[in-house]
Amino acid sequence: MENYRHTKVLIIGSGPAGYTAGVYASRAMLEPLLIQGIEPGGQLTTTTEVENWPGDSEVQGPDLMIRMENHAKSVGCEVLSDIITNLDLSGRPFVATGDSGNIYTCDSIILATGARAKWLGLPSEEKYKGFGVSACATCDGFFYKNQEIVVVGGGNTAVEEALFLTNFASKVTLIHRRDELRSEKILQDRLFKNPKIETLWFNQVVEILGDKEPLGVTGVKVKNVKTGVLSTLECKGVFVAIGHSPANELVKDVLKTHMGGYVITKPDSTETSIPGIFAAGDLTDHKYRQAVTSAGMGCMAALEVERFLAETK
Ligand code: FAD
Ligand code: NAP
Numbered sequence: 001m002e003n004y005r006h007t008k009v010l011i012i013g014s015g016p017a018g019y020t021a022g023v024y025a026s027r028a029m030l031e032p033l034l035i036q037g038i039e040p041g042g043q044l045t046t047t048t049e050v051e052n053w054p055g056d057s058e059v060q061g062p063d064l065m066i067r068m069e070n071h072a073k074s075v076g077c078e079v080l081s082d083i084i085t086n087l088d089l090s091g092r093p094f095v096a097t098g099d100s101g102n103i104y105t106c107d108s109i110i111l112a113t114g115a116r117a118k119w120l121g122l123p124s125e126e127k128y129k130g131f132g133v134s135a136c137a138t139c140d141g142f143f144y145k146n147q148e149i150v151v152v153g154g155g156n157t158a159v160e161e162a163l164f165l166t167n168f169a170s171k172v173t174l175i176h177r178r179d180e181l182r183s184e185k186i187l188q189d190r191l192f193k194n195p196k197i198e199t200l201w202f203n204q205v206v207e208i209l210g211d212k213e214p215l216g217v218t219g220v221k222v223k224n225v226k227t228g229v230l231s232t233l234e235c236k237g238v239f240v241a242i243g244h245s246p247a248n249e250l251v252k253d254v255l256k257t258h259m260g261g262y263v264i265t266k267p268d269s270t271e272t273s274i275p276g277i278f279a280a281g282d283l284t285d286h287k288y289r290q291a292v293t294s295a296g297m298g299c300m301a302a303l304e305v306e307r308f309l310a311e312t313k
Helices: 016-027 042-046 061-074 123-128 137-144 156-165 185-193 291-312
Strands: 004-012 033-035 078-080 084-088 094-098 103-111 115-117 148-152 171-175 197-200 203-211 216-224 230-234 237-240 244-246 277-279
Touching: 004 016, 004 094, 004 291, 016 033, 016 042, 016 061, 016 103, 016 291, 033 103, 042 061, 061 078, 103 291, 123 203, 123 237, 137 156, 137 237, 148 156, 156 171, 156 185, 156 237, 171 203, 185 197, 216 237, 277 291
Parallel strands: 004 033, 004 103, 033 078, 103 277, 148 171, 148 237, 171 197
Antiparallel strands: 084 094, 094 103, 115 244, 203 216, 216 230
C-alpha cells in the first residue's frame, strides 16, 4: 500500500553529507526526513580505521557513521530505511518514490547520494564477482586467510585495502598502471614497509582467470602497459579499488553534471540548476571526496535550504 508523506526538506543519502545536513536542518526546525538508501552510513561503513576525522585520531568507519546517525536522530531528524527509485522534479512539490512504495512530496531536496565503486569492465570480472572478485576488503577480506590476493589501483582506497588485507592474506600484490601512487604519503610509507605486500608497476589486469566448478578465481592475466607483454599471476582474490563514480542515476537527466557525472553546483554553494534542489558530498565533488568535506557540504546545503524555504514561503 502506498503511503504519502510530505516534508519541507527531503535528504537522500545517509553518508557524512546526509547526516550532517540532517543535524543542521533539524536544528533549524525544518523537521527533515532522511532516506538512508541501500548503504546506511555510506562509504565509510566499508572501511576500518579512519584517521583523518577531526577530533578522533582513530575511529572505525562504521562506528563513526552510527554516531552520526544517532546525532541526527537526537536532534529530531527522522531517518527512514528506504531507497529512492524515482524523482520527479518537474513541478512543485517535488515527488520522490521509494522502493517501499512510499511517495514523498517535498518543498526542497538535499541530494547526498555519494559515490559507488568503479569496476574494470571486464566480462571475466562480472563472472567472478562475489566468487573471488570484490570491491570491499572489509566485507570480504576474511575469506582469504593465508591466500594470495591482488589489489588493483593506486589511490588511497587501493593502498588501504592492500594494508588491511595483509591481516588475512599470505601475500598481497598491488597492481598499478603507473609507477607512482596517488595515495597519501603516510599510507605509501606503510605499504612499502609491509613485508607481505609486493607492487607490480605499469600493469593492467586484462582478464580474471578462474575455475568453473566450484566457481572461483585462480589468477589474473596482466599486460605491461609499456611493453605490451602479457603475464599471469596466481591468486585467489582480486580486489578492485580503482576509484568511485558519482551516484547520479536519479538526476543525471535533469541536473547539469560535469567531469564524469558529478552534479554541478553554483560556486561556493550547494545549489544545483533547479531551485530548491541542493547537492552535497561526493555526488558533486570530483576533487576532494573526503568525509570531512562531504560533511561540510551537508552543512552548507541545510543552511541554504533554510534560506530558500524562508524566501519562497
Ligand atoms: P556516501 O558516503 O557515498 O553515502 C551515500 C549515501 O547515499 C549512502 O547512504 C547511500 O545508501 C545513499 N543513496 C545512494 N543512492 C540512494 C538512493 N537512490 N536513495 C536513497 N539513498 C541513496 N574519507 C575520509 O575522509 N577518510 C577516510 O579514511 C576515508 N576512507 C575511505 C575508505 C574507503 C574504502 C572508501 C570507499 C572511501 C573512503 N573515504 C574516506 C571517502 C569517504 O567515505 C567519502 O568521501 C564520503 O563517505 C562521502 O560521503 P557522502 O555523504 O557524500 O556519500
Ligand atoms: P582515486 O583516488 O580516484 O584513485 C583511483 C586509482 O585507480 C588511481 O590510482 C587510478 O590510476 C586507478 N585507476 C582508475 N581507473 C583505472 C582502471 N580502469 N584500471 C586500472 N587502474 C585504474 O580513488 P580512491 O582511491 O577510491 O579514492 C577516492 C576518494 O576517496 C579520494 O578522494 C580519496 O582521497 C578518498 N579516500 C580517502 C581515504 C583516506 O583519507 N584515508 C581513504 C580512501 C579513499 P591513476 O593514478 O593512474 O589515475
